Amino acid sequence: MILKNFYKILIILLLISPVFSYAQEQEIIDFYKTVRCLVCDGQSIYDSETLFAQNLREQIQIKYNLGFSKENIQKELLKIYGEKISFEPKKNRIILWFFPFVVLFTIILLNIKRFIRRTSN
DSSP, X not given: OHHHHHHHHHHHHHHHHHHHHXXXXXXXXXXXXXXXXXXSSSOBTTTOOSHHHHHHHHHXXXXXXXXXXXXXXXXXXXXXXXXXXXXXXXXXGHHHHHHHHHHHHHHHHXXXXXXXHHHHO
């Protein structure tokens, strides 16, 4: 009886195992897509085939297998290579992304106001 239960548990674990490994593999692939290849212009290390990208993918995979979280790996990459390694800007830098649009919107509004004032006179 105990042996039957053991086999049932073993079979369930064996069936679940590939699901976990696929999910982990997909998670690391998604992480590769957020890391910029510093050799290629505008490519992630997932898309790039350069030696730099291959080595970085291997190092990330090793750290991930050792139990490092994606956040820890990201922090280490930022410490070594700086912010240019990441496709995702820091939240405190997000204003730099929106500032040009705010300026453009302000200029457009001022020109519309000026145009309306001229046409009404």
